[in-house]
Amino acid sequence: MPSRKKAASPQRRSPCPVSCALEILGDRWTLLIVRDLCLGRTRFKDFTSSPENIPTNILTDRLERLTAEGVIARVPVSEGAKRYRYELTEKGRDLRPTLRALTRWGLKWEEGTAIGMKPL
């Protein structure tokens, strides 16, 4: 069973699970941050150094939203440190099948795509 299931928001468009998932994940950037985390990238600067060049204001916003949604957690780099890293929660790790499906689709249908990013 999930350790933390998020309560329904009153702004939901519908109870459809795809619609609700897209309210969290449905933009051009969010799943790229989840991809980076799956590859072992954990720090703000790691995400900004990914090849898509995410703008820092968008990155800050998405990290806050993903934290609020329980997809990622922010943890101090070391005890008492003021710098943070991010890690996927169970809910976030559970997005791996979605990323795999998108990876297969992109590789099959979009010319010139390739798996070039290596896990850290």
Place this chain on the structure above:
Amino acid sequence: MPSRKKAASPQRRSPCPVSCALEILGDRWTLLIVRDLCLGRTRFKDFTSSPENIPTNILTDRLERLTAEGVIARVPVSEGAKRYRYELTEKGRDLRPTLRALTRWGLKWEEGTAIGMKPL
């Protein structure tokens, strides 16, 4: 092999297949149209009657983009008719694993979600 593989766009952020997939699918609405098509909804008015109430200007834009990307095809309702229906291409049908993964994730992690839409 895919019947039609789309050439790389010069505006691509990176050759990552996830990034390229999100350039087509990464918004709050596009995959809901693909969901509707998987459920047998094919007409403009079918999409507007889905519970999420997609604004018609967004729907028009997304149908044009999905057609241009080869994910859907527009076909006359009957021979010589001026009204159209939409159908998934092979590339579009190949998004079903992505929709299934998002469905499972939403059902597991977002409270109050349910599969309520029936195939037509």
